[in-house]
Amino acid sequence: xxxxxxxxxxxxxxxxxxxxxxxxxxxxxxxxxxxxxxxxxxxxxxxxxxxxxxxxxxxxxxxxxxxxxxxxxxxxxxxxxxxxxxxxxxxxxxxxxxxxxxxxxxxxxxxxxxxxxxxxxxxxxxxxxxxxxxxxxxxxxxxxxxxxxxxxxxxxxxxxxxxxxxxxxxxxxxxxx
Amino acid sequence: xxxxxxxxxxxxxxxxxxxxxxxxxxxxxxxxxxxxxxxxxxxxxxxxxxxxxxxxxxxxxxxxxxxxxxxxxxxxxxxxxxxxxxxxxxxxxxxxxxxxxxxxxxxxxxxxxxxxxxxxxxxxxxxxxxxxxxxxxxxxxxxxxxxxxxxxxxxxxxxxxxxxxxxxxxxxxxxxxxxxxxxxxxxxxxxx
Numbered sequence: 001x002x003x004x005x006x007x008x009x010x011x012x013x014x015x016x017x018x019x020x021x022x023x024x025x026x027x028x029x030x031x032x033x034x035x036x037x038x039x040x041x042x043x044x045x046x047x048x049x050x051x052x053x054x055x056x057x058x059x060x061x062x063x064x065x066x067x068x069x070x071x072x073x074x075x076x077x078x079x080x081x082x083x084x085x086x087x088x089x090x091x092x093x094x095x096x097x098x099x100x101x102x103x104x105x106x107x108x109x110x111x112x113x114x115x116x117x118x119x120x121x122x123x124x125x126x127x128x129x130x131x132x133x134x135x136x137x138x139x140x141x142x143x144x145x146x147x148x149x150x151x152x153x154x155x156x157x158x159x160x161x162x163x164x165x166x167x168x169x170x171x172x173x174x175x176x177x
Numbered sequence: 178x179x180x181x182x183x184x185x186x187x188x189x190x191x192x193x194x195x196x197x198x199x200x201x202x203x204x205x206x207x208x209x210x211x212x213x214x215x216x217x218x219x220x221x222x223x224x225x226x227x228x229x230x231x232x233x234x235x236x237x238x239x240x241x242x243x244x245x246x247x248x249x250x251x252x253x254x255x256x257x258x259x260x261x262x263x264x265x266x267x268x269x270x271x272x273x274x275x276x277x278x279x280x281x282x283x284x285x286x287x288x289x290x291x292x293x294x295x296x297x298x299x300x301x302x303x304x305x306x307x308x309x310x311x312x313x314x315x316x317x318x319x320x321x322x323x324x325x326x327x328x329x330x331x332x333x334x335x336x337x338x339x340x341x342x343x344x345x346x347x348x349x350x351x352x353x354x355x356x357x358x359x360x361x362x363x364x365x366x367x368x369x
Contacts, residue, residue, distance in 0.1 A: 081213070114308045130272050
C-alpha cells in the first residue's frame with residue numbers, strides 16, 4: 001500500500017518515530033508535541049514523559065523508489081483535520097451541552113437539585129460521547145505522509161528528553177485518505 | 178431564561194475575560210498562532226473552566242464558607258482546577274486515545290491559565306446561585322474561545338502580510354490584540 005501523500009490542508013501533520021520492525025511493517029510511535037518541551041523542569045512537571053501515547057502499524061515501504069523505513073527513522077504523519085474537529089467537539093462540547101441543558105431545565109429549583117442535575121447531565125454527556133467516539137475512532141488513525149526531512153530542530157531524542165511517550169497499542173487498521 | 182441569556186451575553190462579550198479583564202493573556206498569545214491550536218485550546222478551556230466554576234462554587238458554599246475557611250479560597254481553587262484538569266485528561270483518554278494524542282497537550286497548560294482561577298474567584302465573589310455561576314463560567318469560557326479563534330484567524334492573515342521588520346511576530350500581535358480590545362469596548366452597556 002502506498003502511504004505517501006502530498007502535503008494537504010485537510011491534514012494536521014505531526015511526527016512519529018519507528019520503534020519496531022515487523023517483517024514488512026513498522027510500528028510508529030507518535031512524538032508528543034510537548035508544549036513545555038523547552039522548560040528546564042519538564043521532567044518533573046507531569047506533562048513530559050510518563051503518560052502512554054498511541055502507536056500505529058504501517059507498511060515499511062514508502063513507495064516511489066524510496067528506501068524502506070528502518071528503526072529510529074522519523075516520519076511525518078497526518079490526521080484528518082475535520083475528523084479531529086468533530087472528535088474534539090464531541091468529546092468536549094457534548095458533555096458540556098448536556099450538563100448545561102440539565103441545569104437550565106431545573107431553573108427555579110434549589111441549588112442541591114441543580115447540582116444533581118448538572119452531575120447527571122455531565123455523566124450522560126460523557127457516556128454519549130464515548131458511544132459516538134467509536135464511530136470516528138478509525139478516522140483518527142494517522143496516515144504516513146513521508147520521511148521527515150530534517151528533525152534535528154523539531155524532534156527530541158528519546159534517550160535525552162523522553163519526548164516519545166507510551167506503550168504500544170496495536171491499531172490494525174490503517175486508513176488511507 | 179432571559180436572565181441566563183443575559184449572563185451568557187455579559188460574560189462572553191461585554192465583560193470578555195481576555196479583552197476586558199485581561200486574564201489568560203499567556204495562552205491567548207501562545208496558542209493563537211494557528212487556528213487548529215486555538216480551536217483545541219478553546220474547547221479544552223471551555224470544558225475545564227465550566228466544570229471548575231461549578232466545583233469551586235460547591236467547595237466555597239458547602240465547605241469553605243460554612244467552616245469559616247474562606248482565607249483558603251485561592252489554595253482550594255487551585256487544587257480544584259488541577260483536579261478538574263486531571264479528570265478531563267482521564268476522560269478524553271477514555272473517550273478517544275487518538276484525540277488525546279492530538280489535543281491532550283493543551284490540558285496541562287490550562288492548569289496554569291490564570292483566566293480559570295480568575296473567573297472562579299470572580300464568580301464566587303459575585304454571590305450567585307449554582308446555575309448562574311455555572312453559566313457565568315461557561316460564558317467566560319465561550320468568550321475566551323471566541324477571542325482566541327478570532328485572534329488566531331487574524332494572526333494567520335498577519336503571517337502573510339507585509340509588516341515592518343520590527344513589528345514582525347509578537348509585536349504586531351500585541352498591537353492587533355489592543356485594537357481588538359478597543360473594538361470589544363464597544364459592547365460596553367449592551368444588554369442593560
